[in-house]
Amino acid sequence: MKPLIEATALKQLDPYSFTLIDARGFGNSRERYEQGHIEGALYVDLEDLASHTDNAAVGGRHPLPDVDRFANLLGKLGITPDTHVIVYDDKVAANPAARFWWMLRSVGHEKVQVLNGGLQVAQDAGLNITTDISAPSEATQYQVKHGFSGTAEIEEVKAAAKDSSRMVIDVRETPRYLGQTEPLDLIAGHIPGAVNVPYNTNMGEGNRYLSPEQLKANYGKVFGDVKPEQVIVHCGSGVTACHTLLALEQAGLTGAKLYVGSWSEWSRRDLPIATENGIIAPENK
Structure with a gap:
């Protein structure tokens, strides 16, 4: 099953054959969901997809939740290991839709797809948009066979960034990578050795993936x-x-890992930081 589904294909599916998730994320996203969402969609917030932390130096600003907590969320949504899950957001999957997809795949859930182009494309395709709040099917107990797989911890990232046979990709906007600006974290710059491939280079016309x-x-x-x-x-x-x-x-390029802590963790650990002007290197780091 390809990770993306087109709105035209979604429109043709039997509405009882899948579970639709609106994962618009954070801020006033619940309010936006209530003001209009694809008919049948259940709401999931970014806060449901991360654990709460007072110390971003360990795990970053959005560390993964306990896997049992995630399994409990899936159960409340009526999702079983056999459920076909389709998820969308209004940021062309740049926020919680892709995170939710990745988390499901990470615990071994096979049948999950992201709506290519998100809410806007769904509207353009004529899918029903409603303010009616859908209730999930009967809650169930989702059995997870293992914890989140496909992650890299900070020590592995350190080693990979120095290894010519490996690669660390930073998907943030280039000004953040170069250290010209940092709107969210404490220090601007990037992991020395990481290459910059901004996530928006994945996108083509109409806010769809290439x-x-x-x-x-x-x-x-x-x-x-x-x-x-x-x-x-x-x-x-x-x-x-x-x-x-x-x-x-x-693209069929499988096996890459996610560094969950990302820049929010690295930049708080007194580690070397690269900018367009060179490397800030704390002693013995």
Whole structure:
């Protein structure tokens, strides 16, 4: 099952054959959901997809929740391991939709897709938009076989950034990577050795992902001789990076890992930081 589904294909599905998730994320997203969402969609907030933390230096701003807590959320949504889940947001999957997709895949859930182009494309395709709040099907107990897989911890990232056979990709906007600005974290810059491939380069016309062929060609140039399974992807807090992990999966380039702590963790650990002007290197780091 490809990770992306088109609005035209979604429109043709039996509405009882899948569970639709509106994952618009944070801020006033619940209010936006209540003002209009795709008919049948259940709401999931970014706060449901991360654990609460007072110390972003350990796990970043959006660390993964306990896997049992995530399983409990899935059960409340009526999702079973056999459920076909389709998820969307209003940020072309750059926020919680891709994170939710990645988390499900990480615990072994196979049948999950993201709506290509999100809410706007759904509206353009004529899917029903409603203010009616849907109730999930009967709650169930979702059995997870293992914890979140496909993650990289900070020590592995340190080693990978220095290894020519591996690659660390920073998907943030280039000014943040270069250290010119930092709107969310304490210090601007990037992990020394990381390459910058902004997540929005995954997008083509109409706020849809590029074709699998184009994505494969683009990332083939970035990877060179590095194998996909030797790639680690990060962003600011481990959410937007999932957009690129989805793009890689769509391109058939499987096996890349997510550095969940991302820049929000690295920049708080007194580690070397690179900018366009060079490297700030604390002693003995």
